[in-house]
Amino acid sequence: MTKPEVDAPVGPAPAQLEILDLVEGDGPEAVPGATVEVHYVGVEYDTGEEFDSSWNRGESITFPLRGLIQGWQEGIPGMKVGGRRRLTIPPELAYGPAGAGHHLSGKTLVFVIDLLATN
Template sequence: MKKTLITLMLPFCALALNAQTKAKTTTVKKTTTTVKKAPSAVVFKSTLDSASYAFGNTMASSMKNDGLNSLNYDLLIKGLKDAFGNATPLIPKEQSQVAINNLFKNVSKQKNAPIIAEGKAFLEKNKKEAGVQVTPSGMQYQVITRGTGIKPKATDTVLVNYRGTLLNGKQFDSSYDRKEPLSLPLNGVITGWTEGLQLMQTGSKYKFFIPYNLAYGERGAGQDIPPYSTLIFEIELLKVNGK
């Protein structure tokens, strides 16, 4: 009897399950989709409008080329409004220039961090080489030939032959290649030269390893000397001309 009852109930169970399945498949789940509105196109209604945009875009492009990727736009706009509205600046003019210079200096340091690290590592290793001497300023030098003449003063003009290279060996200048020595005032050259040549006697030839802060600093020089470059010079002191 139990077996017959179970047999009779199976079709009804199947029908119930089938009905539940259909109910599930026919239920439509309502979803809501948010349609984002496309940004409205900017309309330049006057020459002032187009020029205003052009000012902002041109300034930003120039700063971006110098390595700056963003600004505090709220304060930038406030600065513009204060200037056009003759309001008292929140920062004095002198401090404003210092702030701008410091910002670009920090950006430049970040951008040129590999060059700075390379120079530091080179000087740290090089100072352990035989014959290399280090001055209090951090410049290093090596005597190739020691002369017997007079030493120049910072106020003197000297006649020299020289060759300058980057750490990778690339030459950026040479009086030897021009076959013409250079006459120059010692107080009108990079700090490393002013300091180094005063160590030399006429007839000497030295090799100098000059940190970037005693060379061309964060700006570099032209296309050949990148910012923050540690430089190597071979210098031959031919003559001291006096003041």
């Protein structure tokens, strides 16, 4: 796969986690608490500005789901290796309300995630 283009969202930001499979994988399924290897792009919902991308670093990243923001912990399980999923994550499932100390606090985030491996 190649780096996805993330279109700037339109309309009001959702209050709940939104999960949309862009490509259905056919490999092993990620389960809660698994360690996953992914490529991803993250953009701010309000501006459509990219704030992070493993593609830009030229390498995927591997980590345990339990160490990630809640939106990833809830949004990746059920995804299959080879799949591409879009997660739209409200602030309370990302970096908390505005003023919580992270530069993305108070922001709704959109991630497009490619699941490369899980165990």
